[in-house]
Amino acid sequence: MANLITKTTELAMTVTLSYVRKGDVAVDATCGGGYDTAALARAVGPEGRVYAFDIQKKALIMTESRLRSHGISNVRLIRESFVSMSSHIAENSAAAVVFNLGYLPGGDHSITTTAETTAEGLEAALRTIRPGGIVTVVMYDGHEAGAEEKKMVLEWAEALDQSRYHAAYVSMINQEKNPPEILWITKKGRE
């Protein structure tokens, strides 16, 4: 049995997948090793579609390999930054957009998401989800850029118009070793 409170990425995805139905469009903004891509692809099913972004070739290769080994073929892998998701996916159409900020596990630690591009990507994600959809952000502040990035993300989320968006922040309030934390945002309106 998963202990969701200590397994942050599982908690993030458990909630995310509750927003996804068969036939939906979903987005993995940072496909990394492809775990979330595969989970989203299974959730939307063959009649749905997942768009998976990463700027690193290594991530796309890892993800492609994972998808092939699971017989998953409803994913479009795109070697671009998540900031360009709006040019691939219509506004108000996706059930979920998932971000894992920070660096690629096992990859080059100098290549990380940054506060600047992340802000732009989050704005794109809010446009991309449909009313009743979710943006999920898993934040790692174990590295210096991550701490700065998390601060920016939370300030941005706190300022979101409460009549249009609902932001929930999961903080690990008694842990000093910077475990990952979660931000969920849903778009209000007809669901």
Added chain:
Amino acid sequence: MANLITKTTELAMTVTLSYVRKGDVAVDATCGGGYDTAALARAVGPEGRVYAFDIQKKALIMTESRLRSHGISNVRLIRESFVSMSSHIAENSAAAVVFNLGYLPGGDHSITTTAETTAEGLEAALRTIRPGGIVTVVMYDGHEAGAEEKKMVLEWAEALDQSRYHAAYVSMINQEKNPPEILWITKKGRE
């Protein structure tokens, strides 16, 4: 499809129920209208048991009626404060203990949980859950005592020994109208 981020009590219970298996013991520390009691009772199944506490007769009557209408018979209703759970349930035995702080919906608003008894109840809950179990606290600060109580609960949780407990706090960071928030705590150790 439930929008879990905006439906705080559903989010709280979705995560809670992922910690509960058939045959388990679970505790509803504040049974209120009996919604959570019934959900826990279904999750532990006929071979499990739920202990449900409330100091208000009205709450127990409402809960008993709900349980009867759902054909649920594995609940022990106890008209005592949750601070006395330790005298009914063995230490390290429960899969989950759930608190809904504040007043009984539709009941006497002058009867609320208070910071003092809540602190005692939370300590009892931590003793009661097994390693790998969860304490779930839904906090309402729409009333004055609730704001004070929430502050106390969070300060208490922040001070929990991180090697023994993991506390996760869900705050609704862009909402000004005091929606309910969640505190989850799990006990570390063999699961």
